[in-house]
């Protein structure tokens with residue numbers, strides 16, 4: 084199926100099953116679990132634990148970024164609301180990764196502003212942005228392939244560890260001392276993530292020996308270990324087969340439901356985008372050409388033209 088057909092039909096190739104509950108095109112809540120009913124737009128979610136879209140937490144205003152003569156982003160503005168799943172889509176080279184890299188502090192835009200809960204990111208490095216609660220997964224995985232699943236996720240916990248390297252290096256024996264107590268608490272948190280992502284059988288397996296889909300799940304676990312309030316997912320389904328995509332879709336919905344984590348994801352599979360996301364930003368040649376619900380974006384002539392390749 085062509086990209087334009089996928090966009091029109093809201094289906095990627097291959098199609099991924101819808102998660103257990105989602106919003107329909109009119110913004111109504113739909114719970115696909117047994118006995119669930121569709122609520123009118125704006126109505127309260129159907130059950131406790133199901134997310135409520137809140138106020139704007141990430142505000143991107145008029146962001147421009149150039150690499151020499153290449154304008155990667157021009158005057159981009161959009162917002163993300165608490166508990167929302169937001170997608171960034173666009174053809175290759177549209178500027179999606181550059182935008183994510185601006186949001187997590189890897190790139191400093193030449194103009195514009197980005198703020199999280201009213202706090203501007205200006206000139207903040209990636210570590211400081213991470214300390215503000217922004218975590219990220221990577222298109223090409225950022226895992227230590229020779230280390231176990233457990234140790235990789237533990238490494239993601241690093242930012243939350245308070246005791247100094249000195250204290251960790253000179254632990255007191257028999258489990259005493261703050262560094263030991265802290266490590267026990269962090270290990271417990273990591274084990275909970277491993278249970279949540281259903282990767283217990285692989286906890287001691289070196290990540291490099293796992294199938295690609297499971298490695299992507301470990302990368303998600305590494306990011307979750309930071310307990311982020313905003314999670315940036317760079318092509319979480321890239322390179323996956325249908326079954327792996329279904330699993331990852333379910334975990335994204337579950338993370339959003341159970342932890343209330345707000346998410347921004349870059350994704351090429353239109354079926355995934357249309358099923359999972361509340362609102363979609365569309366980029367093309369570094370400019371924003373669409374922004375709205377999946378239904379709005381799907382019917383936007385500029386977006387259709389960009390995907391047909393006739394917009395330029």
Ligand SMILES: Nc1ncnc2c1ncn2[C@@H]1O[C@H](COP(=O)(O)OP(=O)(O)OP(=O)(O)O)[C@@H](O)[C@H]1O
Nearest residue numbers: 150153154155173174175176177178179180181182
């Ligand atoms: N570090 C860099 N140095 C120079 N040019 C860059 C750099 N990063 C991105 N670009 C350019 O900026 C533009 C946007 O690239 P970007 O990777 O953000 O697009 P994308 O939408 O993520 O593409 P894809 O879907 O192929 O990953 C492209 O023209 C790219 O060549």
